[in-house]
Amino acid sequence: MTKNEFMIKLQEALENDLDASAVRDNVNYYSNYIDDEIRKGRSEEEVLDELGDPWVIAQSVIDMSAQKNVTEDYGGSYRSAGRSSERQESSYNVHSYTIGSWWQKLLLILGIIGIVLIVVAVIGGIISLVMPIVIPVLVVILLVNFIRRLKE
Structure with missing residues (x-):
């Protein structure tokens, strides 16, 4: 031009x-x-x-x-x-x-949705890695507390 x-x-x-x-x-x-x-x-x-x-x-x-x-x-x-x-x-x-045209607005919205989904996936992945360890530990703690109460 x-x-x-x-x-x-x-x-x-x-x-x-x-x-x-x-x-x-x-x-x-x-x-x-x-x-x-x-x-x-x-x-x-x-x-x-x-x-x-x-x-x-x-x-x-x-x-x-x-x-x-x-x-x-x-x-x-x-x-x-x-x-x-x-x-x-x-x-x-x-x-x-x-951000004037419709496709730019759509792209921005899809980008935000994508970021939210990635954050949710990362948090879900962390939870799925930690839960197999946390749940047995919590069960053991609850059982120990329950047994102590029975002895008292």
Whole structure:
């Protein structure tokens, strides 16, 4: 995918849910980011691979804009839509982790069920190994206590 294809897909995905100025701001932000990274010596393909799917980025932006437009930072200062007003000259790392589609949710649920089953199987295995020893010991202890009571 080229930068132009990426930007078109991002713009199309954002246009359905955001106003024109927010779309323009985000498209410009990612365009500038890609240009900055290319100027640093990285290839366009490498930068676009790092960013990932433009539809996922758009969904993240839309989700963030659905929350409050102004969020409070830990230091007590405010920033708009999760971005500071000053341009930073550092490298950016964009990571998007969303569980959006039905198969991803199903996979997560099946993974949780699998982990629970493994835990139950391990506990059951431990119990099956320990019980042949514990039950006879308990029977002997109970018999000794019973015999002591009879002698008293």
